[in-house]
Amino acid sequence: MRIALFSDIHANLPALEACLADIDGRKPDAVYCLGDLVGYNIWPNEVIAEIRRRGIPTIAGNYDYGTGRGIDECGCAYKTEEERDMGKVSIALTNELVKPEERAYLRTLPAHIRVEYQLNDDRLVLLLVHGSPRKINEYLFEDRDEKSMARIMETADADIMCFGHTHKPYHRVIDTGTAEAPYYRHAINTGSVGKPKDGDARGGYVLLTINEYAAADKKGSVHVEFVRFSYDVERAARAVEESVLPNGYAAMLRNGK
Numbered sequence: 191m192r193i194a195l196f197s198d199i200h201a202n203l204p205a206l207e208a209c210l211a212d213i214d215g216r217k218p219d220a221v222y223c224l225g226d227l228v229g230y231n232i233w234p235n236e237v238i239a240e241i242r243r244r245g246i247p248t249i250a251g252n253y254d255y256g257t258g259r260g261i262d263e264c265g266c267a268y269k270t271e272e273e274r275d276m277g278k279v280s281i282a283l284t285n286e287l288v289k290p291e292e293r294a295y296l297r298t299l300p301a302h303i304r305v306e307y308q309l310n311d312d313r314l315v316l317l318l319v320h321g322s323p324r325k326i327n328e329y330l331f332e333d334r335d336e337k338s339m340a341r342i343m344e345t346a347d348a349d350i351m352c353f354g355h356t357h358k359p360y361h362r363v364i365d366t367g368t369a370e371a372p373y374y375r376h377a378i379n380t381g382s383v384g385k386p387k388d389g390d391a392r393g394g395y396v397l398l399t400i401n402e403y404a405a406a407d408k409k410g411s412v413h414v415e416f417v418r419f420s421y422d423v424e425r426a427a428r429a430v431e432e433s434v435l436p437n438g439y440a441a442m443l444r445n446g447k
Contacts, residue, residue, distance in 0.1 A: 191309060192216075195318070195380045196395035197224035197354025198251065201284070202384025202443075203233035205393040206240060208421035209383045216397065216417075222303065224354045225251025225320040228296070229264060229284050230385055230439055232429045238292045250299035251320045251355070252327040257284050258296030265327035276436045283434055301326065312405035317348035321355040330379065332360040340366045343375045349406050350376045352396065357382035359394055361414040367407070374409045381416065384426070391446035392418040 194213045199206050213221060223246050228234035234257070241248055250258070252265035264281050268274040288296075303318040322328035323346035330339070330353060343351050344366055359381030367373030381394035388394075397415040404411035427440035 191220075191307065191400040192218040193316075193398040193400070194218040194221045194395060195224060195352050195378075195398060196222075196383050197320070197380045198226040198357055198382035199223075199237050199384040200226055200229045200253070200382070201231035201234040201237055202393075202426050203231075203236045203240075204422040204425045205384035206237055208419050209393050209395055210240070210244070212417065212419045213395070218397065221246050222318055222352075223248040224318055224352065224380060225249045225299065226253045226354065227251070228257050228288060229253040230280050230430075230435070231426060232283075232287065232433050232435075234284055234288050235292050238288075238295060242295060247303060248299055249303055249318055249320055250296065250301060250326065253281075253284070254296045254299055255326055256281065257288055258293055258299070260285055260293065267327070267329065276438055279434060279436055280439070307400060307404070309400065309402050309404055314349050314400065314404055314406065315347055316350045316352070316400075317343075317346055319351065319353045321353065323348070323351070327355065329356050330377070331356055332358065332362065332379070336362075336364055339377055340364045340375065343377065348375065350378065350398070350400075350412060352378045352380055352398070354380050354382065357385055357387035359388065359396070359416050361416075363409060371407065372409070373406045374412075375406070376412050376414070378414055385442065386446045387442075389446050390418060391423050391444060392420050394418050 380396040399413040430440040
């Protein structure tokens with residue numbers, strides 16, 4: 191079972207087109223989007239249209255949630271006043287650009303998707319969220335305390351939990367069982383298609399493979415591949431610079447930060 195998962199497009203149409211072309215070439219069994227279709231660039235309607243045209247199951251990101259309701263708050267965590275001021279320009283432009291039909295679509299997106307597999311005699315639950323199961327805009331960074339991460343997954347009954355929001359990809363395997371009976375849970379951040387923050391300007395997504403012998407007590411039965419793809423970064427950056435958006439967002443695209 192091969193599953194493509196991507197997140198945080200943020201109205202970057204060139205990145206989405208390149209991502210989907212790469213996914214098409216790999217022919218996975220399923221494709222899911224973990225939200226944040228809009229914000230920070232000029233193509234929110236086009237991104238929404240392509241996701242809808244392909245019928246890709248999608249959950250709401252925090253930016254989608256705010257935009258879908260036409261409010262001037264994206265649920266983002268800004269570290270400085272400068273970042274906050276930049277964010278105000280982004281949410282204002284996004285609300286101006288998004289059309290009524292697209293806004294209505296954003297309001298229909300679910301908070302999470304739960305998929306239960308039984309490829310053999312063992313049950314395996316895949317949970318897809320944007321930030322965390324507890325809150326749409328909670329940041330689950332890679333250095334999250336192991337006990338905290340384990341508690342989040344156990345409470346949510348998730349064997350494999352995939353999420354975005356931080357724009358920084360990683361895979362952590364946490365044993366929530368005992369020495370005699372291990373129980374491995376997988377926390378997977380899919381990174382970002384259109385606004386990476388890990389120093390690599392290329393877009394990214396995850397290809398998740400669950401083998402036919404997959405079980406919670408078999409650590410290696412789940413394989414995670416972090417796929418990076420090139421796209422026309424300059425086109426996306428110039429679109430920012432030619433709009434009312436702060437030029438800082440163009441620099442972030444070029445630098446992957």
